[in-house]
Amino acid sequence: MSSTEPERPAVHVPVLLHRVTELLGPACEGDGAVLVDATLGLAGHALALLRAHPGLRLVGLDRDPDARAEAARRVAAAGCTGRATLVPAVFDELPDVLDRLGLAEVSAVLFDLGVSSLQLDRPDRGFSYAVDAPLDMRMDPAAPRTAADVVNTYPAAELARVLRVHGEERFATRIAAAIERERAREPFTRTGRLAELVRTSIPAATRRTGGHPAKRTFQALRIEVNDELGVLERALPAALAALAVGGRLAVITFHSLEDRMVKRVLAAGAADRTPPGLPVPLPGHGPTLRLLTRGGEAPSDAEVAANPRAASARVRAAERIRREVAA
Numbered sequence: 161m162s163s164t165e166p167e168r169p170a171v172h173v174p175v176l177l178h179r180v181t182e183l184l185g186p187a188c189e190g191d192g193a194v195l196v197d198a199t200l201g202l203a204g205h206a207l208a209l210l211r212a213h214p215g216l217r218l219v220g221l222d223r224d225p226d227a228r229a230e231a232a233r234r235v236a237a238a239g240c241t242g243r244a245t246l247v248p249a250v251f252d253e254l255p256d257v258l259d260r261l262g263l264a265e266v267s268a269v270l271f272d273l274g275v276s277s278l279q280l281d282r283p284d285r286g287f288s289y290a291v292d293a294p295l296d297m298r299m300d301p302a303a304p305r306t307a308a309d310v311v312n313t314y315p316a317a318e319l320a321r322v323l324r325v326h327g328e329e330r331f332a333t334r335i336a337a338a339i340e341r342e343r344a345r346e347p348f349t350r351t352g353r354l355a356e357l358v359r360t361s362i363p364a365a366t367r368r369t370g371g372h373p374a375k376r377t378f379q380a381l382r383i384e385v386n387d388e389l390g391v392l393e394r395a396l397p398a399a400l401a402a403l404a405v406g407g408r409l410a411v412i413t414f415h416s417l418e419d420r421m422v423k424r425v426l427a428a429g430a431a432d433r434t435p436p437g438l439p440v441p442l443p444g445h446g447p448t449l450r451l452l453t454r455g456g457e458a459p460s461d462a463e464v465a466a467n468p469r470a471a472s473a474r475v476r477a478a479e480r481i482r483r484e485v486a487a
Contacts, residue, residue, distance in 0.1 A: 174204030191215030198251035203231035292352030327380030
């Protein structure tokens with residue numbers, strides 16, 4: 161193995177580990193309880209819950225074969241292989257996965273969104289703007305579209321929309337125009353060239369604050385390549401529908417686009433849907449969820465000091481308190 165392809169990832173530090181295990185723990189206590197880790201990654205959260213609850217069964221989903229292989233090794237090392245089923249799937253495939261496994265409902269679901277530690281720590285995957293590498297960013301290396309495809313083929317207006325919407329980049333139009341100009345000279349194939357172009361496209365005064373100038377552009381491209389927001393929009397209702405009464409959902413987000421979507425879905429489930437103006441709540445129109453967190457909870461200062469990648473993380477959680485009543 162070369163120095164850019166380590167045999168195994170560095171020590172993995174799961175974000176908000178204590179809080180997530182605290183939030184999901186009550187739903188994982190009984191024998192036969194089923195936890196779905198919809199974004200398995202390196203299985204840090206899942207292993208903590210498996211160790212804490214000897215009767216718990218894990219269904220772990222991940223589209224990344226490298227992540228699944230490392231997760232399987234860690235699960236085996238913990239002696240939990242017999243209680244774990246790891247599935248090559250994107251998390252919006254959850255209903256099909258549960259159907260194939262014969263699971264009508266589950267006890268807990270966890271989403272730990274964004275790019276995984278393994279993907280960030282492997283420069284050849286192209287997720288980082290800090291290291292020159294192929295412009296890839298696919299969470300599933302077999303997926304057809306790379307970040308280079310997006311950068312080199314999207315019309316400038318569409319590229320600007322991606323940067324503005326997915327990256328909340330206020331200089332999206334300027335960056336897209338620069339990309340269009342430079343790709344006509346030579347297609348983009350490396351992260352280093354793109355990161356430098358973004359840096360020089362942003363006014364110098366702006367570059368002095370807010371971290372690396374290419375951060376928002378790389379986030380936007382990663383989200384576009386992997387359809388992250390579309391997948392999440394489809395997956396959240398499916399995960400809630402799969403929860404048993406008393407089951408719990410926890411979602412860790414890393415940027416405001418994800419967090420707003422999670423907030424909206426959970427708030428809708430926790431609201432009474434009796435039409436306005438009626439004197440009493442209608443039967444069957446009450447909340448189906450109970451919120452377990454006050455807004456998006458952030459990691460402690462101590463956790464951020466120990467693990468800087470946790471700085472932007474927020475967790476929201478809810479418990480199913482009743483089933484929907486069929487119309």
